[in-house]
Amino acid sequence: MRVHFKAMADYTGGNLTSQALVADKVELIQMLFDGLVDSLAVAKGHIEHQAIEKKGQSLNRASRIVVGLKSALDYSQGGDIAANLSELYDYVLRKIIHINIHNDLAGLGEIHGLMVELQQAWKTMPGLIPSRPNMNLGAAPSSLAVH
Numbered sequence: 001m002r003v004h005f006k007a008m009a010d011y012t013g014g015n016l017t018s019q020a021l022v023a024d025k026v027e028l029i030q031m032l033f034d035g036l037v038d039s040l041a042v043a044k045g046h047i048e049h050q051a052i053e054k055k056g057q058s059l060n061r062a063s064r065i066v067v068g069l070k071s072a073l074d075y076s077q078g079g080d081i082a083a084n085l086s087e088l089y090d091y092v093l094r095k096i097i098h099i100n101i102h103n104d105l106a107g108l109g110e111i112h113g114l115m116v117e118l119q120q121a122w123k124t125m126p127g128l129i130p131s132r133p134n135m136n137l138g139a140a141p142s143s144l145a146v147h
Helices: 005-012 016-022 025-048 052-071 075-102 105-128
Strands: none
Touching (some): 025 052, 052 075
8 A cells, every 4th residue: 555645745734744754554544534534524514604615625635635545555455445445435536526516415424424434444453453563763754655
């Protein structure tokens, strides 16, 4: 899997390098899902308050994060799971476009729920992975790409 720093920048809005230096692969994905779920929730509020420009910004941020999650998929190791997630991410991107055009709160609720489920699954992930040695905090940022 590859997690691009651009996707992380969309999540964090800054201070990316220091956060990425201490985050492992699972934590990076968890952070992206946190940002995605937050962006979708914020977009809902903007739709409800007819703040159209801010809604667009929140949905744009959500889209960029979904693209980052999709680019992190490792098809060689992920097999059918990676392929299914890729299709799900494509669906979410199409729905975000539809939501942005039509202010579709039901559609937004649907994808928000799906992403919350995935977010929760990633939160259980650390308990399923064997312990690893301490991370080399002196590593160059380019070596932090998730493979």
